[in-house]
Amino acid sequence: MRYPIAIEPGNDTTAWGVVVPDLPGCFSAGDTLEEALIQAEDAITGWIEAAIDDGQDIPAPSHIEALRAARPEFEGWLWALVKVDPAMLDDTLERVNISLPRRVLHRLDARARSAGETRSGFIARMAVEGREAAPA
Structure with missing residues (x-):
């Protein structure tokens, strides 16, 4: 499973920001694009683990094109996918x-x-x- 992330480009004075639109309140940042992607993976994992521990449902990932069309606040941002191991959702x-x-x-x-x-x-x-x- 892959969650789309919106990435606000950074520069020499600001961090790269990351928002996970499908997971309310899930965001991260990094000083470089690579660090921002790693931090996004950690944020998604932490968000899902906390939601499972609280008995909440985990939203399914959306398609990037659907999010781009529905979320104008991310215009000009980059988009990427972060892979989530489905085993972390398994309570067997x-x-x-x-x-x-x-x-x-x-x-x-x-x-x-x-x-x-x-x-x-x-x-x-x-x-x-x-x-x-x-x-x-």
């Missing part, structure tokens, strides 16, 4: 095998129990919340 459970030292596994299980969660649920929540578990 997948069994994984990890190796941990026993002492680490013991601490992990203790923290999960104290939080009233399973090991898998605890690990998933820590990953989604994007923070480290509090020290035991």
Whole structure:
């Protein structure tokens, strides 16, 4: 899947601005065109992950020509497509095998129990919340 982005050209004194019209409030910038494209990919990924975590629907990407016709505020801007890995939209459970030292596994299980969660649920929540578990 590819999301169209509108790119406001920058110069020596202003950054290249990027807006993702299909994802409300999703924007980024970079000092160079290349940096702006990389930042746009990060912004889109972050926007989609936050929306999924909040239980929101993810809008389908539009066609660039449709956006160009409907969004006159982007006249004179460049357009590009940013590829999004469809796997990041997939909430299908997948069994994984990890190796941990026993002492680490013991601490992990203790923290999960104290939080009233399973090991898998605890690990998933820590990953989604994007923070480290509090020290035991």
